[in-house]
Amino acid sequence: METKESIVTEEAFRHSLPIQIRFNDVDAIGHINNNIYFSYFDLGKINYFEDLKASYVSWIDGIIVIAHIEVDFVAPVFYKEEIAVDTKIVKVGTKSVTFLQQVRNTLTNEIKCRCHSVAVTYNPKELIAMKVPQLWKEAIAEYEGCTI
Numbered sequence: 001m002e003t004k005e006s007i008v009t010e011e012a013f014r015h016s017l018p019i020q021i022r023f024n025d026v027d028a029i030g031h032i033n034n035n036i037y038f039s040y041f042d043l044g045k046i047n048y049f050e051d052l053k054a055s056y057v058s059w060i061d062g063i064i065v066i067a068h069i070e071v072d073f074v075a076p077v078f079y080k081e082e083i084a085v086d087t088k089i090v091k092v093g094t095k096s097v098t099f100l101q102q103v104r105n106t107l108t109n110e111i112k113c114r115c116h117s118v119a120v121t122y123n124p125k126e127l128i129a130m131k132v133p134q135l136w137k138e139a140i141a142e143y144e145g146c147t148i
Contacts, residue, residue, distance in 0.1 A: 013086035017047045031076035044085035052139045064119035072114045082106045
């Protein structure tokens, strides 16, 4: 059972994206289906990079590809619930970035779902993994307000 002390609020995340729940996100039990959360997390990651500052990140020379993803479903989300996806990068490796994300009820701050994922930086022209560009590292560090 989750305690109030273990809840990570939006203050721990510099990036938060409100999510509009669609009717087709709901399953027969009446809550958001498990696979829908992955779409929410993708939206959070995309919006995170858009907010970094578009001039720093070019998707022409490099993209990210999810190599590993773990999700813990903590509590159900129901239709019309007000939620957001909070996203942060917690580690920048040589050829990867590690994300921490959560789906949170914006009225109660209750954590509904947590996600840990590793994305590999990938050169779409050469079809190989590539080093995380220095401009990306600098933009992420500036956005997160720390050295990563």
